[in-house]
Amino acid sequence: MAFLEIKNLRKAYGANNVVENFDLAVQQGEFVSFLGPSGCGKTTTLRMVAGFETPTAGNILINGKDVTNLRPNQRNVGMVFQAYALFPNMTVEENVAFGLKVAKRPADEIKSRVAEMLALIKLPQMGARYPYQLSGGQQQRVALARALAIKPQVLLLDEPLSALDAKIRVSLREEIRHVQRSLGITTIYVTHDQEEALSMSDRIVVMSEGRMEQVGAPFEIYNYPRTRFVASFVGTLNILRGKVVDGATGRIEIDGQQISAAKAIPDAQPGQIRSVALRPEAVTLRNGAAGSANQMRGAIEEVHFLGAVVRIRVRFKEHAISLDTFNNPSAPPPPRGEPVTVQFGREDLLVLEAGESA
Amino acid sequence: MKQSRFGAWLAIAIGTVYFVLPLIATFEFSLRLRRGEYSFDAYAIVLGDPRFQESFLYSTIQAVATIIVGALLVVPTAYFIRLRLPRLRPIVEFITLLPLVIPAIVIVFGYLRLYNSSSWLPLTATTRTSDLLLTFSYVVLALPYMYRAVDTGLRAIDVRTLTEAAENLGAGWTTIMFKVIFPNVKVAILSGAFLTFAIVIGEFTMASLLDRPAFGPYLQLIGANRAYEPSALAIIAFIVTWACMGLINLFGRTPAMAKR
Numbered sequence: 055m056a057f058l059e060i061k062n063l064r065k066a067y068g069a070n071n072v073v074e075n076f077d078l079a080v081q082q083g084e085f086v087s088f089l090g091p092s093g094c095g096k097t098t099t100l101r102m103v104a105g106f107e108t109p110t111a112g113n114i115l116i117n118g119k120d121v122t123n124l125r126p127n128q129r130n131v132g133m134v135f136q137a138y139a140l141f142p143n144m145t146v147e148e149n150v151a152f153g154l155k156v157a158k159r160p161a162d163e164i165k166s167r168v169a170e171m172l173a174l175i176k177l178p179q180m181g182a183r184y185p186y187q188l189s190g191g192q193q194q195r196v197a198l199a200r201a202l203a204i205k206p207q208v209l210l211l212d213e214p215l216s217a218l219d220a221k222i223r224v225s226l227r228e229e230i231r232h233v234q235r236s237l238g239i240t241t242i243y244v245t246h247d248q249e250e251a252l253s254m255s256d257r258i259v260v261m262s263e264g265r266m267e268q269v270g271a272p273f274e275i276y277n278y279p280r281t282r283f284v285a286s287f288v289g290t291l292n293i294l295r296g297k298v299v300d301g302a303t304g305r306i307e308i309d310g311q312q313i314s315a316a317k318a319i320p321d322a323q324p325g326q327i328r329s330v331a332l333r334p335e336a337v338t339l340r341n342g343a344a345g346s347a348n349q350m351r352g353a354i355e356e357v358h359f360l361g362a363v364v365r366i367r368v369r370f371k372e373h374a375i376s377l378d379t380f381n382n383p384s385a386p387p388p389p390r391g392e393p394v395t396v397q398f399g400r401e402d403l404l405v406l407e408a409g410e411s412a
Numbered sequence: 413m414k415q416s417r418f419g420a421w422l423a424i425a426i427g428t429v430y431f432v433l434p435l436i437a438t439f440e441f442s443l444r445l446r447r448g449e450y451s452f453d454a455y456a457i458v459l460g461d462p463r464f465q466e467s468f469l470y471s472t473i474q475a476v477a478t479i480i481v482g483a484l485l486v487v488p489t490a491y492f493i494r495l496r497l498p499r500l501r502p503i504v505e506f507i508t509l510l511p512l513v514i515p516a517i518v519i520v521f522g523y524l525r526l527y528n529s530s531s532w533l534p535l536t537a538t539t540r541t542s543d544l545l546l547t548f549s550y551v552v553l554a555l556p557y558m559y560r561a562v563d564t565g566l567r568a569i570d571v572r573t574l575t576e577a578a579e580n581l582g583a584g585w586t587t588i589m590f591k592v593i594f595p596n597v598k599v600a601i602l603s604g605a606f607l608t609f610a611i612v613i614g615e616f617t618m619a620s621l622l623d624r625p626a627f628g629p630y631l632q633l634i635g636a637n638r639a640y641e642p643s644a645l646a647i648i649a650f651i652v653t654w655a656c657m658g659l660i661n662l663f664g665r666t667p668a669m670a671k672r
Contacts, residue, residue, distance in 0.1 A: 106576055126579045137570055139577035143595035152591075153581035204581060 055118060057082040057240050058103070058208055063112035065098055065264075073098050073264045076112070083238040085231065087251040090261035091287065096244045097212055099261075103242060104133050104210050116207050132201030133210040136217060138193045140185040146172070146196050147181035153204035171199035174233060191222040198230065202237065209234065209241045215250065223247075227254055248288050252276060260284045282406045285331045292332040292375040293406075298322040304405065306330060309371035313348040316401040329406040334365070336402035337377035339388070340395040347400045354394055357387045368396050435650065442643035454644035463630055464645075468613075471627035474543070475612035478550040479605040482558045485551065487601065490562045491593055494571050508559040511552050516617040523549060524621070542622055549618045554611050558604035565600020566593075602663045606656040614649055 056079035063076035073095040080086050088096035101107040103114055105126035113122045121129045140149050150171050154164045172178045175195040185193055194214055201209060211230070215223040231254045234241050245251050251258050252272040260267045260275060260283075268275060268284045279285035286293065296308035301322030304315035308330075319328055340349060355369040364379050364387050377396060379387075388394060443450040445457075458464050493501050511519070527535035527545055535545040571593070578588045594601070616628035631649065635642040 104576075104580060106579075126576070127582045127584060130582075131580070133577070133580045135573055135577060137573050139570065139573040141574065141577070141592055141596075142569065143592075143598075152578070152583075156582040156587060200581070 056080055057084075057117055058242075059113075059115040060099070060103065061113045061115070063099065063102060063114070064110045065095070065102060065107060066110045071264055073102070076266060078259060078266075078269065080240055080242070082240055085234055085241045085243065085254060085256045087243045087245055087255040087258045088261055089245055089248060089251040089258050089288070090267075091246060093263075094261040095264040096246075096259075096261050100210055100212055100242055100244045103208070104131055105129050130204070130206050131208045131210055132204060132206030133212065134194070134197050134201050134214045136213045138185070138190075138197045138217075140193055140197055140200070142185055144184075145181065146177070146183050146185070146188070149185070149196060150200045150203050152200065157204065167203055171203045174202070174236075175199045175229075190218050191226055194218065194226060195229070198233065202233070202239070207240070209239045211241065211243045213244055213246065216245075216247070223250070230254070252288070258288075260287065262287070279331075279404065282329065282331070285404060285406065290334050290376065292334065292337075293329055294332065294373050294375070295327055295329050298324055298326045298328055300324065301326075304400070304403075308350070309373050311350045311370070313350065313403060314400050315403040315405050316399075317405060319405050331404040331406055332375060332398060332402060333404075334376045334378040337375060337396050337398045338379065339366070339377070340397045348403065349395050349397045351393065351395050354388050354390050354392045357390060359387065368394060435647075438643045439647050442640055442647055445640040454640040455648070458634070458641050458644050458648065463633075467625055467627045467630035470625050471613050471615075471619075474547060474550060474626065475609045477547045478554060478612055479608050481547060482551045482554055482604070482608060483562075483601050486555070486558045486562050486604070487594060487597060488589060490559060490566055491571065491589070494563075494566050495575060505559075508555045511554075512556050516553065516615075517621070519552065520549065520618050520621045536622070542624060546618060546622050546624050546626070549622070550608070550612050550615065553615065553618070554604070554608040557607040557611070558601075561600045561604030561607065562597055565597035565603075568600075569596045599663050603660050606660045610653045610656045613652055 058078075058080040060076055060078045060080075063073060064071060065073040076095075076099055078086070088099060090096050098107055102109050105121070105124060105128075109122060113120055115121065116129065116131070141152065144152065147168050150168045151164050154167060159167075168181070169178070172181055175198060177192060177195060177199075180188065180192065180196075185196070188196065197214070214230070215226055218226065227250055243251070243254060252275075255272055257269060257271055258275050259269050262283045268280045270278075275284065275288055279288060282293070285291050294308050296306040296313075298319055299305040299307050299312055301319040301324070304318050305312055306315070306319065306328060313330075315330060322328055350368075350370060352368040352370045352374075354366060355374055356367040358365040358367075359381070362381055364381055365376055366379065366387060367374055367376050375396065440450075442454050443452065445451060445453040489504070493504055523545060524536065525531075527533050529537040535541040574592055574596070575588055578592045583591070613627055614631070615626065616632055619626035620629045620632070631642070631645055634645055
């Protein structure tokens, strides 16, 4: 039995379904991210698990117990908010101790638990400070310690790093993951940042317009997106629309050039228009050696030198694709306008589901 | 540029003269009790008058009671309006403005009709219940100031997220109110409290019509029967009010706790 079960969850405001058909089973100790653009329903779903929103339909079970109709203060879930939400009138120690005092734990237990939490977040000397005396990253760590102090069954994080600068975000997400792993606590993490989701999660739930688009491990989500939305939202994607030549062999014609996918194009008749997708890192410039199965002739349209990575845009007739290549000091990027041949493997060409439009 | 600065300074000078000159004249007059020389005799008489001490003490106690009742009424109201019923905000704001519009004498006559000794709730029947009625009257009178001060204080903190954080950690409404909300609007409550104090100390109509021994009726009594002492009392009343304003400024400049 899963530790956290979300069954057929729906949330509607009037006639507007902001979350629908949400089904998820999370195992004990698993780290699951809800990833999607603003307004996709990920925070609303999280808030329903926390108890701050009442589902219109569906159930939420934690460790076999139905908590759907329980108040937030009865669920024993810890939450870390985007805006930190530290109590300004309390010191760091008092903030971390708050939940324990509410639960009327003995004073010595509170003291040792607070010390333990402060050591966990590596701020053992900051107990006497007030939130306004801390940096953003420190405040968020204190918020994490406060949520964990009460030994919650589930830890919920609502875009906890979005208010921080890039460098702090990277270091703090590693810390959060490390803490989560060491405690083995079941965690739901809401983010719109795909890098966060990909680097931290055991599984990712990609959401769009209130619905689950795909659930899977980061590797699966990135390399085998099931819908165009997932393919375009997670990572950069080149989308190509072409005419089906032979659906059974996955052959498609784009700008007068034929390429093949590793899989058949389902339910496709010759002459139908279909979309395929290609990751930039899967495409290379042919350098005269034996090439990959798929090759397309075009011309360099644009070159962006990004430091370690060089992003090259190659134009065909109507379509253009971007490819990423590592910077090579001994081989400068080709100039604009130069004719080139790009190549990629058949397995790199992703066939998008029928009905996806460009 | 010179011309516009001259205009500003001229306006300040005229305003200063308009407000300060009568005060100076009042103060000067209050020093004239002893013929031929300035003295603080009028002040000594006033401050030594047992009625002054009793009425000032009575009004001070009323002010403190008004502040406590007002805070306990206004803070949860403003909090729940902000959190749960934002659509009611304009209605509540309108209600809190009514004491500014309806004359005190009309309010008090309404109380006397509702709570006289032969009504369903005879609050004027005894001294203590009359004191209670006066406290509630003052709460209504100070409502515009207390509500606005508290509402401004609540705007400075993220009420919703703090409430959710506290609730998530197991707190019920009482804990949230007294451990999280009240401490974070302390400065705002104090601002409202000092304004309330200044209003209650000088209030006449309600105290007089409810026949309570407050400072306002004492001021009026002295004013009707003495010459120099009323001026001294007026200056004392101004000093008390200015002290309250000074304290508001002082507490308002306390290093603000961060919103987050």
